[in-house]
Amino acid sequence: VDASLWHVVLDKLHRDDLLCEWNQNAYEAARRLESESKTPDAPSIADAGLDREYLLQLMEVACVKSTIDQNIELVRKEARRRELAEIGNTLAEGARKGGEPEALIEEAEQRIQAMDERDCGQLLNGLEIASSFYDFRDEINGRLVKTGLAAIDNTLGGGMLPGGFYILAARPGCGKTALALQIADNVAERGGAVLFVSLEMDVSQLQARRLSRRTGISSTRLLLDERLSAEEWRQVQAANVELSHLPLYANGKAGCTVLDVRSMARKVKGLSLIVVDYLGLLRPERSRSSRYEEITAISNSLKTLARSLKVPVLCLAQLNRASEQRVDKKPGLADLRDSGAIEQDADAVLLMHRPDMYDDEAERGDLVFVSTQIAKDRHAGTASF
16 A cells, blocks of 8 residues: 555564465565565555455555554564464474473574574664663673683683683693683682583593692692692692582583583573583584584584573684694684684684793793783784783
8 A cells, every 4th residue: 555664564574474375475575676676566566476356455454654563563473472382382292202302492492592583684773773782781791701810801801701602722732621620710719600511531630630720739640649648638638628619510421512511501500601621522413514514513503502591601622733834833813623613703712822832942840831812802802921
């Protein structure tokens, strides 16, 4: 009846919001005409293949300009109710057929998230854009997760953002796990619960690393040396008691998928941080044609996990051998192994470098110099320290 109102419908409704196939066809015809800079009036839509008799019936009940927003909202609500009912039916059917609960929950969450993202093309006006700034400030106020390392926190703008995806990468043996454990303990000591997903070593080895940092006794001696002195054992026992009271949780099984990480994270009350050690050992949910595609999917899933749980995810990653071919041996973003998606998905990338690993004359001992570089930071600055 009023072709000028089509732009309102196309901006605020999605094709899938409409139940009737004929209505979907009318919507598609109007969108196609608009894309061709043509007016989607009744004759044009009829010429596009819509049944003329049905079109006349629609025109008899068409809303006017003053009520179009109200009617669009009614259509959207009904569409969401239908989809929620379908999700419920899918859950019920999957449960009756013996489906894995975690997989059913994951599918339901993905569909609900897709419903929320359907409005991603909606145009925001200046007031809405301005309000989003205050909403973001209110959301993160007091919720930045501090690593406890001043140089890193200052560079990140105060700490890790809730929902942020952070990569800590280095060559093997540089101390990624040691740094990640230190950050995890720092967060836990401040009262924030931490989920530490270790895919490379078991919890006894992790605990030895934590005890070593507190007692100054090497983790190798803690695990293997039978000749610890009485004083050393006293220190170990005291440190173990202290660590046992911190809200740090770890995975009980070796092989994990991102879905497993999500399932464990839901069980942790007051979760403040998830640490994954490391990305390359996470199992894909399903096999893909290449390792590149698998790592890309895992990286995307971890970013989605951080956003959905609204906690930072700190994920360790390996660097390829390219940096070892350079004179200074310092790593760069291009050295991230297996997929460029890791760099793209991350809110920040921290690169670690140990010069003594490449210097035959350097003295090796329990204390080594480790250079850390924040090579990418979407929200603040970069630095080396």
